[in-house]
Amino acid sequence: MENSEKKWQKYWEENHVYKYDEASNEEIYSVDTPPPTMSGKMHIGHASSYTHEDVIVRFERMKGKNIIFPFGTDNNGLATERFIEKEKGVSSQRMERTAFIDLCNRTLAETRPAFIQSWKDIGMSADFDLNYSTIDKESQKVSQKYFLDLLKKGLAYKKEAPILWCPLCGTAVAQAELEDKNIPSTFYDIDFDLKDGGKITIATTRPELLSSCSAIFVNNEDERYKHLISKKVITPIFNDEVTIIADEKVDKEKGTGIVMCCTFGDTTDIEWYLGHNLELKTSIDKFGKMTALAGEFSGLKIKEAREKIVQKLKEENRITKETSIEHLVNVHERCGTEIEILSTSQWFIKILENKEKFIERGREINWTPKHAIHRYENWINNLKWDWCISRQRFFGIPFPVWYCEKCGQIMTPDEKDLPIDPISSKPKNKCSCGSDSFIPEKDVMDTWATSSLTPQILENLIHKKITPLNVRAQAHDIISTWLFYTVVRGEYINNSIPWKEALISGFVLDPKGEKMSKSKGNIVEPKDVIEKYGADCLRYWATNTGWGKDIKYDENELKNGKKLITKITNACNFASSNLKKEAPQELYILDKYFFIKLNKVIKEVNDLYTKREISQAKTIIEKFFWGNFCDNYLELSKSRIYGEDGEDKDSAKYTLYKSILSIIKMFAPIIPFTTEEIYQNYFFEKEGVKSIHLTKFPEFNEKLIDEDIERKGDLMIKYLEEIRKMKSEKGLSQKTEIESFKITEDLGAFEKDLKATGNIKSIVKE
């Protein structure tokens, strides 16, 4: 099958079957396709999720729409840097910035074609000429343009503030890049001296932050400590004088009920720092080492400092208790390093003040499945930070910004000059203060700041305003990033939703229902599946589930797909010498009946595809094809096909032609290769359309409804089944001739077919 699939893939490409037609007047159907991150190979989750998307697009194409289905890759930011570092065995931090960027660009150019090929291999019907990379010049232009737009609208700002920081990557990160990790730790009870004599005991897991202790907190209603409020405390080792403050956020039950606030250990520290106007004391630097503030511990890594400080506290007999615990901490999703909070200067996009608006917009979008919106709203409701988009990294889109050295004024380029790199260029004019020396912004934008603009990147590609697009398809894991951020940008650019419909797929799990991971060794490669079964089988399996639901990898379903494909191929080959496009004078009664059934299925399948119920549509077509068409219709029409030429035989030939064409058309969105093969072999010449995927989806025909014929036909099938059952129960061959068969209701013209197929000598009416 693979060879044949390759052949059609090539055919589609050479004949521009999926090309967006600028000249067409048909209704546009535009798709915001996920640009996959180029950090390695396509995984089975991609294969599944993109198949779901592709099925819908193929259906819409067959409904006559003018499809805009681009394909991009996301390749800047940390994920890409890590990929390049691994691939090339280099360290970005030890390389010259420009050399590293150059290496990234070269490596991406090398790997990109093979990467994209995987998407072609699964039969994706994207217009691969509508192609972008989130780091290419055009994307840079779009990204910088809309950054400047945000700046102008006052929606982007730079601010020194406590921000989530990854000490390993040496960069700020966004809330959405955090992950939970269970980490063993120790709770230390430490004695602090009160200035006026006496002591208190606080519990902490992070004694290394002692030098940044800015205050001590107790709960306002804690009777044990009420008398201590406003008293002064001397910190151990560092001998800083700090105040005991009351705050309701202190949990009386936790530890000793007394907390030291360090700037910063966690998000509560930030709230206290801001709310109580505390002093900022920074004890950890950008690379996770102790600052000068930590005195004798400066220069040590966080963990080393913790050990040393604990040792010293023990020497001073200040540690009264140690409790081993395991607690969840936030780590950076890219490297697993524990996140710190540092006060640094970063670029932000305002999002907190417009939470309500984003929720409203979310409600304007048509979600499949409906419940996916809860995850969206839940995320927004729990947002705590504005969106930090600056990264202290190398491979990303630069901020188009300089600062006046004299007055600090922000300088920006003209839109027509974009994209620019502020490091290698200068503002055209002097600053309003008269100075002409500028400092370039060295930070780069996070990749989401660009991938959130995929609708605008697409508009830029086709030079046409098409937002809001028709559909966004993606998996549920990036609702809080890609989906949410795209809504944010859409709102800020157009005051509208970015797309009308959001299709959310689930994850692929291993056969046991567990997540696939390298460490478990249970990863399934789409490439292997395609080699063994073909892309159509992969798609058959992938469409076996509903939207938003996780799907297990199931070899059995792939085999079923294979069986279906064999069956279709066989049935079509069998019928191939008996296909006739021209209608006979009068349709044979059985054919009329079969068309009535087919017509019903067409309506049903059409409705299901429209409702995005792919797996149900698939089940209905399959059942109809296997049961009604193969087991019944083909068997019933064999006597005419094998018989002599004539009107009745022509009627059968015509019915075969029309019905097979309809059936493969209905299957086409799901198994595009097999159906194309059949179409090209038996229908292309007569139909003239260059690909089945450009033909029109079968249409429901109201005129075909005929209840009398349908009822009698159904009855005839029922009798036929009774005969089969009877023969089966008696252990007889289905070919055994039976003398007579009793029927209770009139079958009209169908009697003949029942006799022929059931091998009945005479039918007796009662």
Added chain:
RNA sequence: GGGCGUAUAGCUCAGUUGGUUAGAGCGUCACGUUGACAUCGUGAAGGCCUCCUGUUCGAGUCAGGAUACGCCCACCA
């Protein structure tokens, strides 16, 4: 702790707006074909639809609750 999802045959899952004996595929068993079908067909066995309470003439389906599993978020002193 907050939000969401799932629970149906041995396995994987369908069950649309509540309506007679709850479906499919795989697996099992029996039989038949090998004259489209590296097979295919016919049939059989197999289900307290997780549990409880309600609404209703009627609940797998609706409402409330419980349990189990999974996911997202919060909890990091």
